[in-house]
Amino acid sequence: MELLPEQLQKELILNGDFLALTRQFPEKFGTSFSFQITNNQQKINVKVLETGLICFEPVEQITCRDIVLSSGVHGNETAPIEICADLIKQLLLGKLYLAERVLFIFGNPVSMNIAKRFVEENMNRLFSGGHSQDQGQGAGLINKERIRAKLLEDTVRSFYLEGSKLSTARTRCHYDLHTAIRGSKNDKFAVYPFRHGKPWKKEQLSFMQACGVDTILLSHSPTTTFSYFSSNEFDADAFTVELGKVMPFGENDMTKFTQVKATLTALISGEHLQLKPFDEADFHIYEIHQIINRTQENFQLNFADDVENFTDFPKGSVIAMDGEKEVITQVEGEAIIFPNANVAIGQRALLTVIPAKI
Numbered sequence: 103m104e105l106l107p108e109q110l111q112k113e114l115i116l117n118g119d120f121l122a123l124t125r126q127f128p129e130k131f132g133t134s135f136s137f138q139i140t141n142n143q144q145k146i147n148v149k150v151l152e153t154g155l156i157c158f159e160p161v162e163q164i165t166c167r168d169i170v171l172s173s174g175v176h177g178n179e180t181a182p183i184e185i186c187a188d189l190i191k192q193l194l195l196g197k198l199y200l201a202e203r204v205l206f207i208f209g210n211p212v213s214m215n216i217a218k219r220f221v222e223e224n225m226n227r228l229f230s231g232g233h234s235q236d237q238g239q240g241a242g243l244i245n246k247e248r249i250r251a252k253l254l255e256d257t258v259r260s261f262y263l264e265g266s267k268l269s270t271a272r273t274r275c276h277y278d279l280h281t282a283i284r285g286s287k288n289d290k291f292a293v294y295p296f297r298h299g300k301p302w303k304k305e306q307l308s309f310m311q312a313c314g315v316d317t318i319l320l321s322h323s324p325t326t327t328f329s330y331f332s333s334n335e336f337d338a339d340a341f342t343v344e345l346g347k348v349m350p351f352g353e354n355d356m357t358k359f360t361q362v363k364a365t366l367t368a369l370i371s372g373e374h375l376q377l378k379p380f381d382e383a384d385f386h387i388y389e390i391h392q393i394i395n396r397t398q399e400n401f402q403l404n405f406a407d408d409v410e411n412f413t414d415f416p417k418g419s420v421i422a423m424d425g426e427k428e429v430i431t432q433v434e435g436e437a438i439i440f441p442n443a444n445v446a447i448g449q450r451a452l453l454t455v456i457p458a459k460i
């Protein structure tokens with residue numbers, strides 16, 4: 103069954119539940135539509151671009167930021183989806199003042215509905231053109247995640263380019279919100295994508311701190327993640343932000359996200375952010391030391407499933423076996439992040455990190 107734009111719009115204005123609508127039509131709305139809402143005399147333009155893609159723009163106020171908030175790039179990472187769904191609802195129901203342009207993205211609605219990370223292929227390896235590269239999956243492969251990754255790239259590009267037509271002195275940001283498969287010693291952490299030698303921005307780290315994220319992983323190489331795409335191609339302040347552990351819809355303890363929600367709300371509504379000046383002592387900073395890709399059918403991790411992210415190993419520990427090849431820690435205190443033996447061959451099965459300084 104397809105709903106007409108007028109019906110979709112009516113539903114949205116009535117209940118503000120863009121997530122429910124997205125999950126009802128996970129593949130496509132098939133049509134874009136826009137309408138205006140009035141919130142305490144403030145006029146807001148709402149553009150529904152496709153399923154899971156909604157953009158809000160103040161009509162009369164001058165804006166200076168273009169904000170992208172994505173969640174559900176991995177469909178089973180529900181806490182960030184619930185946070186964003188609530189922000190969207192507040193905007194649609196006229197309960198939140200909008201000071202800046204903001205684009206919300208629910209990345210992979212089809213995988214949300216089956217409570218899986220992805221359907222056919224990990225979407226967070228398909229950006230910066232990864233959707234059109236072989237990546238060991240077979241040349242010319244087309245699947246839903248590849249099509250969607252391309253659509254997300256195009257949507258982000260148009261959003262930023264439309265912003266730059268409004269004024270030149272603008273800032274761009276993209277916070278790609280995730281949760282980790284494993285528990286983590288440091289519950290909330292963020293990957294700061296490779297900046298090709300440009301300085302890490304301390305103010306952005308203070309912003310992360312305000313979100314309750316005090317552990318930062320500095321990346322030293324290009325990747326095919328969504329946050330690297332926005333950082334590299336549009337000079338957006340971008341992070342992959344990990345907000346705790348994967349839980350099913352409705353089972354997240356939302357009290358754990360008070361800080362991140364309040365800070366994102368302040369960002370959208372132009373409230374003073376009250377960032378603490380950057381002090382390295384407030385943070386756990388790491389840099390990515392080894393990127394271990396699975397190259398063999400028999401890939402094994404040499405530690406249990408409940409070993410948490412940021413667990414460190416003595417130098418010389420064999421932490422994984424890639425076929426006959428031992429994966430060995432090279433530095434004292436080298437710690438594991440995102441271990442996953444079940445990734446496709448050719449993909450990242452594990453990262454190691456070591457303490458670093460900004």
Ligand SMILES: O=C(O)CCC(=O)N[C@@H](CCC(=O)O)C(=O)O
Nearest residue numbers: 226280282283284293327342440
């Ligand atoms: O917990 C895990 O193993 C994965 C959690 C997750 O989805 N992490 C992102 C990190 C992306 C980045 O490195 O910027 C991912 O693996 O895509």
Ligand SMILES: [Zn+2]
Nearest residue numbers: 176179280281
């Ligand atoms: Zn994820």
